Amino acid sequence: MSFLRSVCYLVLGLSCAATSLSLLAKPVSVLVLSILSEEQDRKVMQGLTRELRQFGASTEEIQVERVEINSDQSELAMRSEVQTALAKRKWQLIVATTGSSADLARREAVGVPLLFRTAANPLDECLIxxxxxxxxxATGYTSDLPGEPKMLEALKQAYPAMTGAIMLVDGTPEESGQVDCNQIITHAQVPCESGPKVAGPNVATRDPYLDQASLARFARTRRLQLRYFQLCSIDDLPRLSPLLTPNTGVVVPNRGLFYEDRQTLVSYLNTRQVPAIYAHRAMLQAGGLMALLPRAEPLDAPPRGIEQARRILAGTPPGQIPVQRPEGLELTLNLRVARQLPVPPSKSALRAADHLLR
Known part of the structure; x- marks a missing residue:
């Protein structure tokens, strides 16, 4: 019987290569920790059941239990639910379906190997x-890729006449706080004020993840005037207006304020007829012009997490197993929005785009 193949279904609900690995020398208990609904996890659990039946596994050899945590309750109540689940038996592996459930497992299940299906920023979430x-x-998979310099490059390729670019900076406390994984969180001492920001420490204090050096290097080589503009509230968008001169584009990184108020932000930039590039699929759904996103895995690619699970079950500490990341970035261009702008995107950008929304 192959426990590895069972974990394939547990992690992704997909079938694995027909490789027979007898990793179970004794009963193994797996806890699926989720804040998703039972319906959302149904395929994962059904796939695991089918796999176990296919290989004739008995319930004595492997015990898989899904625990759904109610994310609408207080953090204390959620942690209590996790503690109750952990007390049921000794778990050999915890599979967390989201970054939030992985964080709960990290806090409560010290010493139990943790495999997270996805985490937006596992470093910031203190998982690793x-x-x-x-x-x-812990180890697992993250879709996070530092793509802002590539976003600027893609925007310039689409609009070669562009002479200036504005990088938006999320100045809200949630983004500007420096996370200490020992439970101490400090925030920038300077109150947030919407407006232009000078590159360097002023920007790094609010958004330490922006690769300012690479952005500046690309701007110099393409003779672009790169400016940073901090937003403390989406209501401050009108302050951006004086900078939105002809041949100026906007780069919108994937940050909390921009995502939460995406409809307002996208509508504002579209109304101003400004070419803008985003870093989240939801921005395209809100009517965004273009987005640079982590490349989706090919359908015929080996399911992610399989090698990590194999190594964990073979005895390798999760802390020694690298976190998996997407294989590069892909560009999506929204032609419906592009037609509303005074200048169409370049032919080279249309050829380079991985996806065109018509």
Whole structure:
């Protein structure tokens, strides 16, 4: 019987390669920790059941239990639910379906190997210390890629006459706080004020994840005037208006304020007929012009997490297993929005786009 193949279904609900690995020398208990609904997890659990039946596994050999945490309740109540689940038996593996459930497992299930299906930023969520060497009891998959310099490059390729670019900075406390994984959170001492920001420490204080050096390097080589503009509230968007001169584009990184108020932000930039590039699929759904996103896995690619699960079950500490990331970025261009702008995107950008929304 192959426990590895069972974990394939547990992680993704997909079938694995027909490889027979007898990893179960003793009963194994797996906890699926989720804040998603039972319906959303149904395929994962059904796939696992089918796989176990296919290989004739008995319930004595492997025990898989899904625990759904109500995310609408207080953090204390959620942690209590996790503690109750952990007390049922000794778990050999915890599979968290989201970053939030992974964070709960990290806090409560010290010493139990943790595999997270996805986490937007596992470093910021204190799940790991490094993508290459997590150095803890967790590993998994993250869709996070530092793509702002590539976003600027794609925007320039689409609009070669562009002479200026504005990088938006989320100045809200949630983004500007520096996370300490020992439970201490400090926030920038300077109150947030919407408006232009000078590159350097002023921007880094509010958004330490922006690769300012790479952005500046590309701007110099393309003779672009790169400016940073901080928003503390979406209501401050009108302050951006004086900078939206002809041949100026806007780069919108994937940050909390911009995502939460995406409809207002996208509508404002479209109304101003400004070419803008985003970093989240939801921005395209809100009517965004273009987006640079983590590349989706090919349908015939080996399901992610399989090698990680195999190594964990073979005895390798999760902290020694690198976190998996997408294989590059892909560009999506919304032609419906592009037709409303005074200048169409370049032919080279249309050829380079991985997806065209018509």
């Amino acid at each position: 210390e490094s993508l290459r060497t997590p150095s803890g009891g």
